[in-house]
Amino acid sequence: MLLAIDAGNTNVVFALVDGGEIRARWRIASDPRRTADEYAVWLHQLIELEGHPKDAVDAVIIGTVVPRALHNLEVLATKYFRSEPLVAGQGRAEWPIALEVDEPQNVGADRALNAIAAHAKYPGELIVIDFGTATTFDLVGPSGAYRGGIIAPGINLSLEALVSAAAKLPRIAIEAPKDNLSVIGRTTQSQMQIGIYWGYVAMIEGLTERMKRELEGPPTVVATGGLANLFDKHTNVFDAIEPDLTIQGLSLLYDMAMRGPR
Incomplete structure (x- = not known):
């Protein structure tokens, strides 16, 4: 199951996606100081409350407009979900669309x-x-x-x-x-x-x-x-x-x- 993370300026949204279908979603206030450990305690409980085992997540992708939040989210993926996350717009997850703007x-x-x-x-x-x-x-x-x-x-x-x-x-x-x-x-x-x-x-x-x-x-x-x-x-x-x-x-x-x- 894919854990999709959308880190915005106001909230971070976490969603479980299975076969393209969103099975559950949660949001938490954005705070770049929040550690991977804090995210994990909160998120593992919510995943189990939805009836999924903690190891249901086998892939992670992160999209963020808050650069300072990225590191702790990457640590969350590698430490607690044993997954090397993809980061939207980077590496293997480069944009598949043209960005026809000046910057x-x-x-x-x-x-x-x-x-x-x-x-x-x-x-x-x-x-x-x-x-x-x-x-x-x-x-x-x-x-x-x-x-x-x-x-x-x-x-x-x-x-x-x-x-x-x-x-x-x-x-x-x-x-x-x-x-x-x-x-x-x-x-x-x-x-x-x-x-x-x-x-x-x-x-x-x-x-x-x-x-x-x-x-x-x-x-x-x-x-x-x-x-x-x-x-x-x-x-x-x-x-x-x-x-x-x-x-x-x-x-x-x-x-x-x-x-x-x-």
Whole structure:
């Protein structure tokens, strides 16, 4: 069974993948100081709670946008799972897609993995929107090539910055305003919810539309990340929601690496 690890800026997601199917997934807050021993104690218990033996994992692949986290995750793989891990974008797991941008070495692993997974599921040109620490909009060509995109502050990051900078503003949950028809708030909290939620919907729709204007034909818009479903309720911009796109990309990349040179 494959252990796929997606180490992001906010969370690290661990998933058990068997035959391309995700059997279980867990997340833990990102902390580059967390040791392999700490990961192992936590992860072994969760694997057993799902009904799998600890030795069920016989392969590991890691994708990370946090370079400092990589070493401890590699030690986790070699020490506790007796597996030499593949690292997305490196060695045997080099990207199987073209990175058609000016600085290909700076493309985040999550964005390349999303491109791989989205291209495998949907034909033609794609726009992939990932709701993470940052909200990213990525253009994937018909051949699967990563062709660039947009990086915007994530909604949680935006809200945290707003609350931190304004002493009298309260912390609020990220949710659709209760009065879905009005964008005029009557309380401080409702005004914040409107600004954050509908402001973000407007950004998603506006940036997606601007990207489409630069393309020859209509692309398929694929959304991923924890908040995709929240926004899908009040916009028609998404053609598909794929919550596990990055993990799927790791699984596909592992399979490609195991098949040998392309």
